[in-house]
Amino acid sequence: MKSVIRMGLCVAALWSGAALAGDDSWKQPYGGSGQAGQDEPRPVYRTVERGADTGLYVLLGGGTDGYTGQLAPELNPGFAYGATVGVKPSKILGLELGYSGGLNDIDLAGPGGAADGADIVRNGAQAAVTLGLTPTRLQPYVMGGIGIEHFNVRGAGQVFGFQDDTSGYVPAGVGLRYNIGRLLTADARVNYNIPFEQDFAPVDNNIGNGRYQALLQLGGTY
Template sequence: MKRTLFAGVAVLALWAGNALAQGGQESSADMRGLSVLVGGGVEGYTNTLGQDVNPGVGYGATLIIRPTKVLGFELGYSGALNEFDDSVPLGETSGPDLVRNGGQAVATVGLTAAPVQPYVLAGLGYSHYNVRNTALGFRDDNVGSVPLGAGLRVHVGNFTADARLNYNLLFDQEFALAVPPSDINLPGDETFSEGGSYMGTLNFGATW
């Protein structure tokens, strides 16, 4: 799945460069304003969580406001469907074992002001995890996160395409009780989880 995502980024960059070169779209590309994107890809976990939860399908929708060609602010919904590893006791059920639904608010900063634009992102997220069986060590819970990542955004006229990969630092690990906390303590009883999550997606939409 990771190879497919990286291949998609390469194809997207090559297609965009060719389209801009042939169509003279650079001056007319809509890079400011309001964008709406939908897409999908893969979501997985790292460290101890990665041993218990297999990579699965990720999907989402994003509303973006860009006051300049470089700076953007996003509000997004994201979800994922994952299966537990065979090593998790009582972890098998029909359909996905772990269902996540959540939202995030992030800021993006473009590394160039060109229509083919690499960028970095950071923000805050919040998700509800629904465990669909009696797998030992897992339960329903709400979890906060700090998404950090990078991507490649392409603007051709009103059309916008986006490929991104972000890593989520998870607050707490109550949905996965067997995962030990890290040594990074936060205010109150919260800690960062020793396992985090990653999500890579290809997204398509329009800018007005």
């Protein structure tokens, strides 16, 4: 008798489990609130604004070179070109080495200058620090450093008191950089170069007789 009762209880338990397994009404819909037949929620995508890139960057570009003070009426603004290799260990700080060149005509020599082509050919190199004002992809910044440059006077430039010379300068400027992902970096900067030990021109060697440069450079950050 006891064996029959035990067997009956086992059959009843197995029957109840099978009935529940075949009934889907007890299951909670995936991603729902527990109500049968409710649609699954759609995923929500959020756009995250990237900040300024960090890492190694390389820039190439061109612009204009001009002079101030007593040099302004004697030398016409001319074409400038440059290349920059730098690294940004953070979104704000940048360390760079740069090359810059310039081509200028002597204004006192009349139309066309004192020689065919540029009368003054300048080549220089500098080390600079950039400091971003914001950590954003479109980043204004300030810069400063130290450099050395060589002036080569061509044609009859010596007649007007100019001569070959190697001197130093302190670049100080502002810029605006935009990182388009890591494929393209655009950089526009304007800097004033304060000369020291400069003797290529017949003017006083002071802060007012300096050189300005505006460059637009394109490159990438890696």
